[in-house]
Amino acid sequence: MNTMTTTTPETATTVLDASGVTMRFGGLTAVRDVDLTVKAGEIVGLIGPNGAGKTTFFNCLTGLYVPTEGKVRYKGTVLPPKPHLVTQAGIARTFQNIRLFANMTVLENVLVGRHTRTKEGLWSALLRGPGFKKAEAASHARAMELLEFIGLQDKADHLARNLPYGDQRKLEIARALASDPGLLLLDEPTAGMNPQETRVTEELIFAIRDMGIAVLVIEHDMRFIFNLCDRVACLVQGEKLVEGTPGDVQADERVVAAYLGTPFEGAPGADEVAEVEAAEAHSTTRTEGETQ
Ligand SMILES: Nc1ncnc2c1ncn2[C@@H]1O[C@H](COP(=O)(O)OP(=O)(O)OP(=O)(O)O)[C@@H](O)[C@H]1O
Known part of the structure; x- marks a missing residue:
């Protein structure tokens, strides 16, 4: 486990406070009622399987999307839904796909x-x-x-x-x-990197945190995220499933099941999965019956 991680006192300033963030695209709810805070001095990780809503949530934080419901506050002030005003307020980001000139x-x-x-x-x-x-x-x-x-x-x-x-x-x-941010959002900063480059990125993020900038990072590389972060939240099908220390999240069987694709009681979408499985089982029984 990372020894450089600082403990954040309960009294630390809340830099980011997203509450009840929901984002719908027509009939699809990509993010549903997500609360997330990042405090000064923290590195927070956001994980979840492909399509869980992580990037959509980032886009809601940075003004690229106006959330269907919910509020995003930066240092106590509700953010204007315009990317350049969000940057001016103090939130900067990088993108999943490199966007350099x-x-x-x-x-x-x-x-x-x-x-x-x-x-x-x-x-x-x-x-x-x-x-x-x-x-x-x-x-x-x-x-x-x-x-x-x-x-x-x-x-x-x-x-x-x-x-x-x-x-x-x-x-x-x-x-x-x-842009001298107070909060940096990183969307898959180590995607496509070799282990050596990943290690350098990890050190860079610790150094950024030590400069007094809070960090929220999306990443699929679990070893990287659990080593780096003070706190980790896991999104599954748009909902926040678990949030806690890296140790807690790593040990949570619902997180393991979400990554392995195993449905569990109460999981978002578990009812639909159960219905499909029941229908499949029914059709298999019928097919077997017909061939006898
Ligand atoms: N602009 C959009 N219009 C319609 N649907 C969208 C839009 N953006 C995202 N979605 C849908 O919202 C869901 C969440 O997508 P999102 O890209 O946020 O997931 P993700 O967790 O970042 O996935 P990945 O890890 O693969 O990047 C997906 O079903 C996606 O198809």
Whole structure:
């Protein structure tokens, strides 16, 4: 078990407070009545089988979707349902599929992430006045600092598309950090990585937490998530099934059953599964009867 994990005092500030979040797409309820909090200093994991609603829930937190029901608060304030306003408020994210500007340099990609923190307006930019130049220099310095933090300072002028896969993932994180977030949402940060790259990512996330940024992370790699997180929540068919310490969640037979696809009493969708199984059993009996 991870020894670097800090214990979060009960009194720690609640950074994220999502309550009763439901998201429906027509007849499909992708997320149903999910409550989740993240406190200052915490790394929280969100797990669940494919299609459980994890990314949809992230999209509800970041203003990409307006939840059908429920509220999302960041440091006590209800978030506006617009991605750039959510970023401005202090939540940054990365995506499941890398979304870098492939033909821009590594440094330029990080600078793009700074734009919500740059106050200089259009006229100032066009006239390139002293205010603009000062802001530009400050953004440049901050971007270089972040590249140093993730270890890509020597590749600042490389095109993003020429970076190895692991470095592209790191660059996405640096771009998210450029908006000076208080909460970072990571959607499958180690997808497609080899064990060595996964280990580096783990260390990077601990370092981000140590910078005072709370982290909420979706991941399928259980070893990674249980080693990294202070708390883990498991979604199954849009509902939060279990939440607790990595030890509790790991030992919960409902989580194991959800991953192995074994229905259990009270599981979301268990009634439907039972109906299908009963119908299948019935048709098998009939077929056997007919061939005799
Ligand atoms: N924009 C959309 N319109 C309609 N249905 C959607 C939309 N986005 C997601 N869904 C559906 O909502 C459900 C949850 O999908 P989601 O991508 O959130 O799951 P997930 O847990 O992130 O899965 P994975 O681990 O495979 O990424 C799925 O049934 C998916 O098909």
